[in-house]
Amino acid sequence: MDNRQPIVGKALLLLTLSLSLGIFMNVLDSSIANVAVPYIAGSVGVSANQGTWVITSFTVSTAIMLPLTGWLSKQLGEVRLFVGATFFFTVFSFLCGLSHSLTELIIFRVLQGAVAGPMIPLSQSLLLANYPDEKKGMANSLWSMTAVVAPLCGPVLGGWLTYNYSWPWIFYINVPVGLFASYVTYRLLKHRDTSIVKTPIDKVGLILLALAVGCLQILLDNGQDDDWFHSNFIITLGIISFVSTVFFFIWELTEKSPIVELSLFKIRNFAVGSILLGTGYMAFFSTIVIFPLWLQTTLGYTATWAGLAAAPIGLLPVLLTPILGKFMYRVNLRLVVSFGFIMFALSNIWSAFFYTDVAFIDLIMPRLIMGLGVACFFAPLLSIITLSLPTHKLASGLGLTNFLRSIGGSFGVSLSVALWQRREAFHQDRLVEQINAYNHHASQTIIQLQHLGLTHHQAYQFLYALIINQATMMATNDFFWLCGWIFVALVGLVWLTQKPTFVVSVPTVAHAA
Numbered sequence: 001m002d003n004r005q006p007i008v009g010k011a012l013l014l015l016t017l018s019l020s021l022g023i024f025m026n027v028l029d030s031s032i033a034n035v036a037v038p039y040i041a042g043s044v045g046v047s048a049n050q051g052t053w054v055i056t057s058f059t060v061s062t063a064i065m066l067p068l069t070g071w072l073s074k075q076l077g078e079v080r081l082f083v084g085a086t087f088f089f090t091v092f093s094f095l096c097g098l099s100h101s102l103t104e105l106i107i108f109r110v111l112q113g114a115v116a117g118p119m120i121p122l123s124q125s126l127l128l129a130n131y132p133d134e135k136k137g138m139a140n141s142l143w144s145m146t147a148v149v150a151p152l153c154g155p156v157l158g159g160w161l162t163y164n165y166s167w168p169w170i171f172y173i174n175v176p177v178g179l180f181a182s183y184v185t186y187r188l189l190k191h192r193d194t195s196i197v198k199t200p201i202d203k204v205g206l207i208l209l210a211l212a213v214g215c216l217q218i219l220l221d222n223g224q225d226d227d228w229f230h231s232n233f234i235i236t237l238g239i240i241s242f243v244s245t246v247f248f249f250i251w252e253l254t255e256k257s258p259i260v261e262l263s264l265f266k267i268r269n270f271a272v273g274s275i276l277l278g279t280g281y282m283a284f285f286s287t288i289v290i291f292p293l294w295l296q297t298t299l300g301y302t303a304t305w306a307g308l309a310a311a312p313i314g315l316l317p318v319l320l321t322p323i324l325g326k327f328m329y330r331v332n333l334r335l336v337v338s339f340g341f342i343m344f345a346l347s348n349i350w351s352a353f354f355y356t357d358v359a360f361i362d363l364i365m366p367r368l369i370m371g372l373g374v375a376c377f378f379a380p381l382l383s384i385i386t387l388s389l390p391t392h393k394l395a396s397g398l399g400l401t402n403f404l405r406s407i408g409g410s411f412g413v414s415l416s417v418a419l420w421q422r423r424e425a426f427h428q429d430r431l432v433e434q435i436n437a438y439n440h441h442a443s444q445t446i447i448q449l450q451h452l453g454l455t456h457h458q459a460y461q462f463l464y465a466l467i468i469n470q471a472t473m474m475a476t477n478d479f480f481w482l483c484g485w486i487f488v489a490l491v492g493l494v495w496l497t498q499k500p501t502f503v504v505s506v507p508t509v510a511h512a513a
Helices: 009-028 034-044 051-078 078-098 104-132 133-164 175-190 202-223 234-253 262-266 268-297 303-330 333-351 360-387 391-432 442-449 456-494
Strands: none
Touching: 009 078, 009 104, 009 133, 034 051, 034 104, 034 133, 034 333, 051 078, 051 104, 051 202, 051 391, 078 104, 078 175, 104 133, 104 175, 104 360, 104 391, 133 202, 133 303, 133 360, 202 234, 202 391, 234 262, 262 391, 268 303, 268 333, 268 391, 268 456, 303 333, 303 360, 333 360, 333 456, 360 391, 360 442, 391 456, 442 456
């Protein structure tokens, strides 16, 4: 960028709105299609399992492109890259809605995911580069709030649009938003772009990265359905991903112009902060997945009511963002992040005491506490990470950080569902063992059910249904206990970072260029 003062006033407000809408649209698309898969599959004449490639194709291409953000920014400039990616994201969204076959839809979803990757870190990088130094904490808070709330809105909005209109509208709604975001950002920042530094493309690194990330993402998306490593397909993906990852690290550490700047991990706060973000997001996103699943499968909640029960998570971050952003650099950020992890731990441990007759209001209270954790986790931790980076390395660093966050979320979804189902099977086996002629309580229960008019067979069926219900409840309790202790462990890891210092004269990207 040229050497200019940060943007202020109405222009800053408009820039924040355009970048926030761009990232909201982007992150929303990672979850909005989930509830529409059965409708999409029926519309294009494929099975529901085949329809899941609509989600996988987008996730894989996004994950591959995220760590390439730094290299692409040098070739095109951050503003040009963000505006171009946002515009083409809008175009491919429209084409997704027009698709008449699964093949067409997957192709456009791959392209949509590819341009979505750079949008995520660049939206944050451009905010930080153009905000006044004393308001950079607010910029991080606003970005974090948008990135966290969007996935919570995705399933609710996707379900409403699909049910009341049709599935293409989950893509069409991106068109006005994307056009606004790309136009306004270009108008405000067209003369403030970063310098272009042409470097040769690292073809070997790119191929290894695509193989490693692509195979890993497909493995995580399909592992549960294919019974994990009992499947030759999953084993093959695992081997390819592992070998490609090893060779990728070796190659990138010796390449003169690496496509991913792994040297950033030499910076202590960046390395530890990225691990904290990836692991914390994995545990957090796991709860976001399991909580509504449990409500719908065990307690009989509809998708709408399950969404309402989870919605309080986003309430406190919205309310606390302005306050936290204003005072963020006046306190030790490690204390704030630690408090956030403690709130996460408290929320999960509280949830571990849920039972099958839990009231709706009792479901909401731990979600509110988790919302407090969200407010004190993402923005302060991102500040610890970004303050440790040279300004001209922001795009590269944020690309890597968001890549780890994305992979953490993928691990969280896959591993949490697998663990939840396996613990349910474990508890079910233990409970079924107690239903026999030698167990006095079980025998008395069967007799009482028969006195109520049930046949012997119906009594056992009724008892087995109760066992499944209780086994699922016990598995859910186990899951929340595990997440709670993960967050307790992360509290200690926070203090491996160095106390970040904020200097009002931190140079913007404009000065660095």
